[in-house]
Amino acid sequence: MAMSAAPPRRGERRLLVVVLRLALAGVILAGWEAYGRLVDSSLTSTPSDIAAVLAGWARSVLWLNLGVTLFEIAAGLVLGVPAGIVAGLFLGRARVAGALLRPIVVLFYSVPFIALTPLLIMWFGVGSASKVMLIALSSFFLLFFNTFAGAQEVDPDLVAMADIMGASRRERFVKVIAPACAPRILSGLKTALPFALIGAVIGEMLAARAGLGNLLMDSGNDFDMAGLYAALAVLMVVGVVMNALAQRLETWLLRWRP
Amino acid sequence: MSASARLDAITAVTQERRPARAVPLVAVGRVLIVLALLLFWQVASDRLAAQLWVSDPADIAVRLWRWTIDGTLGLHLLATIEAWGAGYVTGGLCGIAVGFLLGIARFADRVLSLFIAALYGLPKLALLPLFVIGFGIGLQSKIALVATVIFFITLYSTRDGVRDVDPDLIASLRIMGASRSEILSKLLLPATLPWILTAMRISVSITLVTTVGGEVLSSNRGLGFLIASSSARFDTTGVFAAATVLVAISAVVNALLTGREAGASRWRG
Amino acid sequence: MDEPVIELTGVAKLFDARGVIAKALDEVDLVVRPQRFVALVGPSGCGKSTVLNLVAGLLDPSAGSVRYRGNPVERPNRRVGYMTQKDTLLPWRSVADNIGLPLELACRALGRAERHDRVEQMMELVGLAGFGRHYPSELSGGMRRRAALARMLIYEPETLLLDEPFGALDAQLKLVMQQELARLTHLRQMTVLFVTHDLTEAIALADEVAVFTRRPGRIRRLCKIDLPQPRDIVSVRFTPDFAGYHDLLWNELKEEFGTGGDA
DSSP: OOOOSSOOHHHHHHHHHHHHHHHHHHHHHHHHHHIIIIIOOTTTOOHHHHHHHHHHHHTTHHHHHHHHHHHHHHHHHHHHHHHHHHHHHHHHHOHHHHHHHHHHHHHHHTOOGGGGHHHHHHHHOSSHHHHHHHHHHHHHHHHHHHHHHHHHHSOHHHHHHHHHHTOOHHHIIIIIIHHHTHHHHHHHHHHHHHHHHHHHHHHHHHSOSSSHHHHHHHHHHTTOHHHHHHHHHHHHHHHHHHHHHHHHHHHHHTTTOO | OOHHHHHHSTHHHHHHHSOTTHHHHHHHHHHHHHHHHHHHHHHHBTTTBOHHHHOOHHHHHHHHHHHHHHTHHHHHHHHHHHHHHHHHHHHHHHHHHHHHHHHHOHHHHHHHHHHHHHHHHSOGGGGHHHHHHHHOSSHHHHHHHHHHHHHHHHHHHHHHHHHHSOHHHHHHHHHTTOOHHHHIIIIIHHHHHHHHHHHHHHHHHHHHHHHHHHHHHSOSSSHHHHHHHHHHTTOHHHHHHHHHHHHHHHHHHHHHHHOTTGGGGSOOO | OOSOSEEEEEEEEEEEETTEEEEEEEEEEEEEOTTOEEEEEOSTTSSHHHHHHHHHTSSOOSEEEEEETTEEOOSOOTTEEEEOSSOOOOTTSOHHHHHHHHHHSGGGOOOHHHHHHHHHHHHHHTTOTTOTTSOGGGSOHHHHHHHHHHHHHTTOOSEEEEESTTTTSOHHHHHHHHHHHHHHHHHTTOEEEEEOSOHHHHHHHOSEEEEEOSSSBOEEEEEEOOOOSSOOTTGGGGSHHHHHHHHHHHHHHHHHHHTOOOO
16 A cells, blocks of 8 residues: 555554653663662662563573462462352352342451461461462452352343243353353452462462562562562563453453443 | 333332341341351361361450450551551552543653553562562551552542543633633542542552551561461461451441442452 | 133232332233233333233232233243333343344254344344344344344244333334234234333234223223224224224323323
8 A cells, every 4th residue: 555645643643652652661761770870779770680680580480480470370260260250150149048148248358368368378388379279269259249249230131031031040040140240250350360460479478489479579588679670570561461361351251342 | 210110110020029028037147147157166176177277266356355455456456557548648649640640641641551551560569578678667668558559549540530521521611711720620620539539449448458468578567467477476366366357447448438238249440 | 712811800019119009000800812912001100011020920919810821820921922111132142142042042942053044034024134243232222122022023922022112113113013013923823912102003903902090000991993904004094993993092091191190
């Protein structure tokens, strides 16, 4: 296609945004580097040192620690998420049990599981098991609360309609109730993902033999600022990727919404 | 639509079928379930699991009473509330201010959004070692942590609120001759207020968890410290006692913020 | 063969609206025989829709009995098709998947290909051809009504309960749909209970028209419409008999509107 004489303004602006972003990143890094070298690097380290640490890690400890953290997150979510959805669906639809258990559900909603990490480490040890349990518990309850609320809010008209059309109990569940809870389930999932990362990291910071949190805490304890920032950089990437994945998943699964 | 037309709607069905007489029974049932769980815990302790690991409700109650009398509870509770409150206010205000600026200056927002999203993706508790090195192990590092957490929540919400204001409204005020500051005070601020309040409300419980999480990791006071130090001594009763206080605060706060029973429907968004 | 399909005897219905007891229906007697098309007209809020909910088994009567083919209606009535006033399309399913839903259910499951064909046919019939892949939120109110109608008609239940099915449609389309409904119910020998505000529509379609009083709803007058079936929905309106029925029923209805109520 031929270049048009006057390119659209929007494209021009987009390019400008990219250029400005790059420039800003450059200025920040340069300022940081200059401050560290010329004034004081005891707290801020310098981008070049951090990069050096990252490069060193990339050839050694990074992958193991990253793998451990990702494994803990994945295992915890696999244990917690499906169980939470199923429990929420069933209890949310069981009228009597739902009414009876509601206050307990609300109470558990108030339990800050992250604060109970020491207890879990006491129970399940310093290894990955305690982190997996922490993530499983918090993701279970997050999904449970959301699905429970969703299941109780399903439009009764839709359920009545399915009944009249002759849907069996199973069909009513699979075709009406579960999909009607999808928005709630997804908002639970979107909260559970960052919580899982936080859970893994806090567990590893508190007591662990491996993992990104452990890497972070070791660097902090050694006052190794470059290591500390390097670990933070890795965590930032993991966090951003997880948020983006959750966003993608939601947009795709809820494409029917206006 | 009149009330009677609504009666006709099928929705009336479900309400109707909910038997009204069952309500007191439900309340009794709820109390019984809670009592049964506590009793089970009490009886099972040392029979199904070692008391050392699971403690029991009676011990926890005694411990709470002792802590209340000797001032332990007050000291740590106060420390937590102090860090929580100070971080909440400073971080919240900064987030609102920056969010407002970014909402108005859209181009700057587009340039900066990438950097903000990157910082937002970072699990904030991971910043604690940095804050401890910078501010020490006391309250200040927890305040900084809590402030960082709420900063991003209010920032995003305020920015979206400002952006959501109908540009036609701004234009019509301009035409009426409103100055920039008048547009700000008469339109943008009131229009954004509900967004800000929502963010502040969501943040209450998240910041509480963050405060205690920070205290668990490194501190010398606070409910989180109490949990961490108890567990370091394998004092399960102490962990549960501190956690009970925490759950109680959290439950009260949630109840106040979301109204009765609405809890399950608005989890920390 | 002439046993009633639907039989309401002395039916009353009370609602508890936040502590205030409201009487929606009082002493309603109604018999619908097989293959009859019965229209219910009356001021809004007179309990016409409640009658449908009772027959569908979504409500229990406070007094009296509701029978379907001789048996009391207790559970949701699976032998009827019900099109409620509010549209109950599943928002997460495309239009085609919504219309095909009844044929997916185990009780009448069809193969994928056959289902697809029937759905296509049905969409053609209600004028939704080409919209199969849209989601309900992307359709206008009238299109959603038509999709709901198609979903009900596709499984050809023996009895149809219709609550203002054509209320949101423009005049042109309304005529087409009315004609289609008349043709189909006649062809398939369906029994129909039809709630409407529109007296003209009621007379043009129905074998019997029941005029309801204001709340608490009672049947003020039941009138047989002795116009030959099948009818041409458009031309039937210009016959003298039609005008006669219209005058008669309008005079009944007018009094219910005239004396207040909340219409």
